[in-house]
Amino acid sequence: GIQVEQSPPDLILQEGANSTLRCNFSDSVNNLQWFHQNPWGQLINLFYIPSGTKQNGRLSATTVATERYSLLYISSSQTTDSGVYFCAVRMNTGFQKLVFGTGTRLLVSP
């Protein structure tokens, strides 16, 4: 099956700092989503971005499907950004389940 690797696995930031999270995948995809899992376990949709670039406030994401990676940018980080960030992808051949990456655990300290 498709492999989804995220880096870095852990990240500690001072409030106000910027960061880039990466998601590499091993096959062609027709769906890529970024999620933030908050400390209560809720998976919050950040971006649905099978290709291209999107921005939402302090967050933006870019997916280069031909090179099989996606990047999530967090600018001016806040303590509420802490949690685990997952990317999840779906292959574009027939029905394929949404496969989650290994996650990046982010801690933003005040």
Next chain:
Amino acid sequence: GAGVSQTPSNKVTEKGKYVELRCDPISGHTALYWYRQSLGQGPEFLIYFQGTGAADDSGLPNDRFFAVRPEGSVSTLKIQRTERGDSAVYLCASGTGESTEAFFGQGTRLTVV
């Protein structure tokens, strides 16, 4: 509804007992997914419904696990003869189709003692 709703939020059961977990998808969403997340891991796929039928149940770990969606809306995940290894957060998601954005509920934390 406004979002995917899962009940109960928490369930503690004794080893060997039967449990049912419920998922109410977003109104109008035809695709429904069940995932399981163990501590420190990413969610793992269990089963996918398109309408009333299970289009892919390849993630169900064994025959103790079963899921239904009889009217194409609410789904129930059923676990027989629970084992301590079944302890995890069970997540449900829904979407408008199999290749579209999926939205997750808050999960049911199952603890088998």
